[in-house]
Amino acid sequence: MAELVAAPPLAEKAxxxxxxxxEAVQRQAVLxxxxxxxxxxxxxxxxxxxxxxxxATGDVVTVDGCRLAGCAPGDWLLLDADRLHDESPIxxxxxxxxxxxxxxxxVTSDGLVTLRIGGGERHRLLARGTTMDVGAVxxxxxxxxxxxxxxxxxxxxxxxxxxLAARPHAAYLWRWCHxxxx
Numbered sequence: 001m002a003e004l005v006a007a008p009p010l011a012e013k014a015x016x017x018x019x020x021x022x023e024a025v026q027r028q029a030v031l032x033x034x035x036x037x038x039x040x041x042x043x044x045x046x047x048x049x050x051x052x053x054x055x056a057t058g059d060v061v062t063v064d065g066c067r068l069a070g071c072a073p074g075d076w077l078l079l080d081a082d083r084l085h086d087e088s089p090i091x092x093x094x095x096x097x098x099x100x101x102x103x104x105x106x107v108t109s110d111g112l113v114t115l116r117i118g119g120g121e122r123h124r125l126l127a128r129g130t131t132m133d134v135g136a137v138x139x140x141x142x143x144x145x146x147x148x149x150x151x152x153x154x155x156x157x158x159x160x161x162x163x164l165a166a167r168p169h170a171a172y173l174w175r176w177c178h179x180x181x182x
Contacts, residue, residue: 017181019121024174025114031078032108060142060155069142069155077153113170115177118160126161128180148176
């Protein structure tokens with residue numbers, strides 16, 4: 001059983017069809033930060049711990065080589081969290097938790113799957129999976145949506161879109177995207 005937990009959610013190779021590239025991002029360290037957005041003192045402590053202001057909902061900022069995505073009021077995802085102070089994700093969470101008080105910093109890496117959808121025609125694939133205008137999600141921004149019927153967070157990069165969803169949906173999302181490429 002331990003081998004299943006330690007295994008990446010997808011061991012698929014990147015697939016290219018036309019001008020779309022689909023790949024599973026392996027071992028991305030992700031922390032979830034949650035606090036009451038109206039708690040000014042908690043917000044100040046988090047901003048001091050990170051060394052910068054928290055992004056508004058829908059925005060993504062860079063913190064020490066990590067990306068901090070504002071998913072909802074009081075809810076942020078810290079992507080590539082292992083780059084924060086060169087700590088493991090668990091150490092980074094503990095470091096932040098010690099300064100947060102009632103707020104929470106939780107390692108969610110093992111609970112999420114991340115797909116990178118790239119290439120010049122990626123918006124066509126993305127548009128098939130959601131009713132939102134994915135073209136409006138530009139680099140430096142993110143959005144919560146349902147993609148192929150699954151709750152997901154989209155994070156725009158300069159040449160791709162990251163799709164983060166709950167790990168149990170990994171195989172389904174991979175297959176859905178793979179079939180939608182045809």
